[in-house]
Amino acid sequence: MKSESVHIPMAAQQFTQLLSATRRGARLGRLLTVEQLVSWGWLRDGEATDAAALVVAELASNAVRYGRLEGRGFRLTLVQLPGTGLRIEVTDPRGERLPSRRAGGLGMALVDALAADWGVRPFPPSGKTVWAEIGPESRNIPDLLVDRDRSDVAGCRTCPGQGQG
Template sequence: MSESVQVHMPSQPVAPAPQFTQLLSATRHGARLARLLTVEQIALWGWPRDSERAEAAAVVVAELAANAVAHGRLPGRGFRLSLILLPDSRLRVEITDPRGDRLPVVSRVPDEGGRGLVIVDALAADWGVRPYPPSGKTVWAEVCPARQCP
């Protein structure tokens, strides 16, 4: 006697999370462009441009992109901006640079670097860093669409 296995398939395919990715030059202009592109993309996804959360997302991108330019730069290499609208409506920001040997450090000392990450920590629901093989890293942050995260 043979057994049959039933697999339940949803009637509608699950759509992938909306994403935006752009390679940018590791310059101040590239970091500024990352912020501008973020504002445009999240507006297309329905976040009001003048909302507190849209501004928070723009500032998070600006800080992470500035760090990629200042600390993650290698000659001839840029950085990548990725934006992912997660199913719970959080915005996941990812900045990938080629310097995996230089990990972000949060500093609350006035004359040291790392203060931008204090801002990221204050504005993002969560953030972190992961390796990007073979030699880079991705610094990510998640911003909620409303004042409080679900």
């Protein structure tokens, strides 16, 4: 994880949506991500699309669980980068609660495994933006996460086909 300033190229395609800080809002963010990527020409069932959907699911879930303030939502931004890469940004109002892989959860470890890079930056006056970049050739999604017939993924909130999130 690193902190950075971001420069989005002028020619990049961008999608931004404000969502409610609820499980339904997080799920909608994941679904909107897939539809937006398909409209940009990504394969609906491609590994890069699946990786992006999983990363959005985790970041949106974290925004709901740890970044929520009463009456405030979170913002999802997708930027198609030159070379068919994707930058995912999720902004929430809780700048003092930063993501960590050391907290013992699987979530940010999943983001770390799927994203080419990720980090966090302040979003003044009090929020933060957690970002991740998916390269044109995504990293392989572990079989555990996409094998819908395995009983040991039944509790996974971000796994495809689990109907939660």
